[in-house]
Amino acid sequence: MTQPNEVARFWQWKWLFVMAWRDSRTHRRRLLLYVSSIILGTAALVAIRSLADSMELTVNLEAKSLLGADLSVSSGQPFPQPVRDRLDSLGGERSLQMSFSSMLVMPRTESSRLVQVRALEGGYPFYGILETNPSEAAQTFRKGPFALVDEGLMIQYALSVGDTVRLGASSFVIAGRLLKIPGETVAMSAIGPRVYIPMDRLEATQLIQPGSRVNYRAYFRFSPDRDVETLAVSLRSLRAQYFVNTETVEDRKRQVGRSLSNLYGFLNLGGFIALILGSVGVASAVNTYVRQKLATVAILRCLGADARQTFTIYLIQAVGMGLAGSLAGVATGIAVLYAVPAVLPDFVPFVIEVRFSWLPVLQGMGIGLLMAVLFSLLPLLPVRCISPLHALISAYEPEGRQPRDPWRILIFIVLAAWVIGFGVSQTRHPGQGLAFAGGLIGAFLLLNLVARGVIRLVRWVFPDSWGYLWRQGLANLFRPNNQTVTLIVALGLGAFLLTTLFLLQYSLLENLALAGSGDQPNMVIFDVQTDQKEPLQEIMAKNELKPIQQVPVVAMRIASLKGRTAEEIRSDTTGATPRWLVQREYRSTYREHLTDTETLIEGHFTGRASPAAGLPPVSIEEDVAYDLSVALGDTIGFDVQGIRIDTVVGSIRKVNWQRVQPNFFVVFPAGVLEEAPQFHVMVTRIDDPTTSARFQREVIRALPNVSMIDLQLIMSTVDAILDKVALVVRFMALFSVFTGVIVLIGVITNSRYQRVQESVLLKTLGGTRRQVMTIMVLEYVFLGSIAATTGVLLAMAATWGLAVFLFEIAFTPVVFPLIAIVLGVVAVTLTVGLWAGRGIHNRPPLAVLRSEV
Template identity: 25%
Template sequence: MSIAWRLALRDLRGGLVGLRLLAVCLFLGVAAIAGVGSLSSAIVGELRSQGRVILGGDLSLSLSQRQATAAERAGIARLGRVAESASLRAMAARTDNAEAVLAELKAVDGAYPLYGRLTVVPGGRVARPGGGQVLVAPALAERLRVRVGDPVRLGDATLTVGGIIAEEPDRVGDGFVLGPAVLIGMADLARTGLIQPGSLYNWRYKIAMPAGSDATAAGVALNRAFPEAGWRVRDSSDGAPSTRRFIERIGQFLTLVGLTALLIAGIGVGNGVGAYLDGKRPGIATLKTLGASSGTIFRIYLIQVGLVAVASVALALVAGALVPSLVVALAGAALPVAPGFAIQWRPLALAAAYGLLVTFAFALAPLARARAVGAASLFRGGVERAGRPPWRVVLGVAAAIGTAAALAIGTAREPLFAGGFLGAAAVLLGLLALIGWGVRAGAARLPRSRRPLLRLAIANLHAPAAQTDRLVVALGLGLSLFATLAVIQTNLGGQIRSTVPDRAPSFFMLDIPSAEIDRFRSVVSGAAPGSTLSVVPSLRGPVVAVKGVRVTEMKNVPEGAWILRGDRGLTFAQDLPDGNRITEGKWWPRDYAGPPLVSMDAAAGKLLGLKVGDAITVSALGVEVPATIASFREIKWDSLGFNFVLIFSPETFAGAPFNYMATLDLAPEREAALNRAVVGAFPSVSLIRVKDVIEQVGTLLGQLATAVAAASAVAIAAGIAVLVGAITASRAARVYDAVLLKMLGARRVQILAVQAMEYAVLALLVSAVALAVGAGAGWYVVVKVFQLEWGPDWSVVLGTLAGGVVLILAIGLAGALPALAARPARALRDM
């Protein structure tokens, strides 16, 4: 090894020109994985480290549509200092009868906040809400066009803007919101008249426990002491679980995309090492004639490849470690929390392991070829077709790739998803490899064309030094990722632009008093004649037991069982709602008055392993209501109407106070008049514009698409690097061909035309494969995952692929220029 080390280092003094492709490809792939992993880990770590501030306490208890009883309140108070708050949606308006704006109202007591700081923008009158003074978010002040000191109307109360919120410490922990924040004092909440029997609101109790207390154990003890409370208990170890799960899943998906890009880059690694060793043939032959063994040759160049790989991985890890800081600087406002700089060792270590394993897997074959051939063969100048690698090389490659896959699956948050993704990528890689082999074999068997240029272009596809199969795999996978993204993006955009407006209501309306439903109908019809109003009764409450087992005591809750997290919308109905289809069981008769029955979403029931006849228990207004599952339904969620996971038989909640929800479809020009009329007559009613919801969802999807596009861009960049490497690897053969053609009278434009036809055939073939793969994968995501109708914008998809074709042609022709400039005498001497 000492001799191998000395010779390897001495050889590297001449520069790393031949190993630049290895360095570039490895840097791209590892940096992508390290960057995505570091960002995801940094955000999740920040969520956990600020758990107390984000949650608002060491422990949080949330009750739907009720306050804690005296006994419950006493049990909570024994744990530590308590801050009490109520949150609900409300309409905020100026006092001049201007159009009202939906806001997320939170009433807080004097102990708020227990952790963190509530701050206001300089110039405010007060530092906290209370005494008729409210704090509003900057977005609400802008939309209402109000400043500090201006009056605002909330429900029946007129309050004064005391300040603009600069920082609300527990905003992230409250989850997804539809409107900007308004903070008021708890005493002012009663003045608004917004809390009525049946109103939709959440009452929260945040607890600051003494140092050393176990918040998780305290939460378990509270559930045991009050098993029928129906509250949602969270502790500071996971202050924002929904946000954390979203970040982790997106991070996992993008890491897998990055790993796919690294596999593409691996082809470039193989090309780069192969081209480098081809350029070292004279040196290798000299060493062999001087007595160097094949093992020594193998170790020399393994050391060189290893040193370059380690250096490239190290630089990529530095770049990946800086990604969180760069994202915070460029788009910090779009993040749930802004993490500070900290090295995320685990994702960096995983990225390094992936990079080194891929390097070993793809560099092993060219290293083995250099080891196996004899000195006389290495001195030959002609281009030779490499033989099949020995079995031990194949096994080594398989072991390295298998280890990388096992590492990805073993460290994934959802191993089945990771395994499925990698399995699909492996199938696609195998398919592309088979297509590449088929193109090469088919080109060799085609009848000889009478057109010399076309005949030469086809011959280049199956020549000994041709990189056809590798290019099909690398470019095909990169373009397939981009095509899939284009299909999904245009399909979602089409749904939002066309399908949703055609069927969706204009407004959702919440908290309509049940005793005044007739007057509400009259106000709506007067403000918006000809509009379509659909009304359903509404309550809220959590699922507290399934098949007799309490949710708080379940040990293995399925990952996707969102129905068991937090409160659910509850309703009752005589008839099956539109957009629902019974898949199992039966709907109850219109005159049914027996024990409580419930119809459940089929997908949720399947996830929980439920069947018709099983029992499920919900808590409504603090009262537990058991019901028997009578049927399962398939729900058309994209209708944007009121779709309930649980619909109960009509008499289930007899005597319980409830309000109504409504959907309203009306002409856009009537929206402002309706807003003023409804808010003026019913201050407690909340109006949610569907357009605003769609814009928020569109923004979220746009951010997600940007992240996926960035990861896919790495795959495209790796594919371009592979293309450049393939051109470099076949340069000697192309120079030789160009020289012979020149000697036979070919003009430069004709030689360039041959190259253009070759790459045009290759680009069109790869684009066709990418179109088929992108359409299939996009259909699965849109129809099966998102459960939307199929309708992508093919012009955008084809435009994306056309850009890929142009790029491949441009790089291919640029790579052919050195061959055109070669001097025949010198080129023939070098051969």
């Protein structure tokens, strides 16, 4: 009995596939157009996952060149003698580097710039190369008063190889342009352009003064048989006692791997958004297709097909569409794969070599197919409810709501779980993934609700007083099968993403500008030694400048916290206190009052310590107090360059970090740190660029170790970083925008018959071609305007939330760019709509009126 059943089942399935193929015969081009909206989302996932495989392989192949050595040992203070003895015992080949910030003076252009100076001794990098132009400059700069200067800085200030620059009291000839450093990204040069000089020329610059913040690093190369990981473990005892950090090739691989994982996750989420948006387009298109097939379904039921069979026929078509779209997405993704590296060179510390592999292709194709099928199931479910009686009803249109279907609820649950699971899998912390999924689902729901609300509002307050053409163009938004809601969601999401990115970048820069407006300081002068305060004040007086603040700065570390020593906290891997907070160096100050950037939120600020009052009370910034888990009355012991000072938490402050002036985690009362080794920071305001340039030249000439940074430099640095990040974000946002355009093309093509019929009826009633075209243009203008306005308004709300709650800055709206975005979306909608609807008005009326639906 089993064999006949199997044969019958085979012939039954064969009939279902043949019937699905035959039924699609007259609509195959339309079905392929429906599914084309998932192509870009699938392509993005395939390209990004293939790129991740290529990068992972590159990291494994070039691991040593990412560090440039087998082992790196670093510290924020000079290596003490025990550390130097231990490093001497390691053997191998060694190279030393000292890095710090200082002002680079360019005499030819009479300008200066804060740079990251690196004094190098030895043959580092041992693996990989310092990429320079000319290439021999990587070696020749080590043999005299020469320097390698960051290429971006040389372009910005029109410097050439052979020009002279000055660091402190010494001059250097530019030996070459610095193009790339092993293990570092190009984006880092936007934060601090790098300048390399020989170590034996550092002392002559006179830049290293008491209080100077210098990073000391030793690089080692060992024989291939040396177990570097075991060696690094043996050096960990130096970390707790002498604040020494070690890094091996494996450590750098893990660090780069985490950074790349974050990058992959972000890009994958962007591609996934485009895929979901395209899947919504598929669901909308399949819904219209199925409604046009109701009569066919009813006839099949009359001929003996049951509900399961008719459902399966159209499910086979949906799976076929999804498979075709996924395959097209794979082909597009492979092409995109070779374009993505051009967007990311500033964010990865190596050259990306694209390699093809099958696993990412299969993963991307599987995700694309699954999303297309899941979203297609929603409009396919009502097919099971079509009865044979429907074949006898002319021009049947389903009315009223469909009965509640438990399968529909199950599919929604599966879709939500899939979105949440994908979001969590692409982020390091589950909370971030849940936030992404919630934000994405919320954005779709909001766009959908707003779209439906706007349509209902327009219907409710329909402008009867408008001219006929305007009223007809607006009424076309409610045409059957017009899918206005889907289009508003698709186009609105693209406008939402791009507008949010623009507004956030604008708000960040505007807040920086406001921080230096009015009478607020916009110039910070630091690394000022005590005996240099008077000469600096004379230069300021000469340029008619007034010091707004003069702040002493004392370097210290935490020695104990609430009775526990720093060593105990650092060795406790289960403790709640982050170890980096105990290991870091704190730059603190002392004064008798709060500044206008500080607000007292707990306790009492003590301006001057009294020996009779016991431990001196310090004021702690609120976030650091939270991370250290300290409250009023808790004790903190500080190691002030070898001297132990015990304190008690007397107050907790809120600090406005956006202002261009010194702010501190820890503020001591006067009467405690006056005799400690210290340097000073001064802030002033300079409104005239000419005065600013002259003042900087005079300060650097008289006090070469002093460094300066002004608001314009901060803004240009932040702007450069945001521009690099925005390029990647815009690249991913465009996938969503183009997906919306494809959905628009599909919708217009899908409703082509209704548009042809409407055009013919209008012509028959006396309408001219110009009037018919005007109605269509107005329809697309209304559609684009509603979508763009909805996306922009939601973007403003989202940016306000991000600005106020995440970045803690004021939200700064701007009018004209937002109007330009709205007009741009309208223009794209109109252009694509007219292109996709071309030829509609050329059909002869008689042929259309004779045709049957």
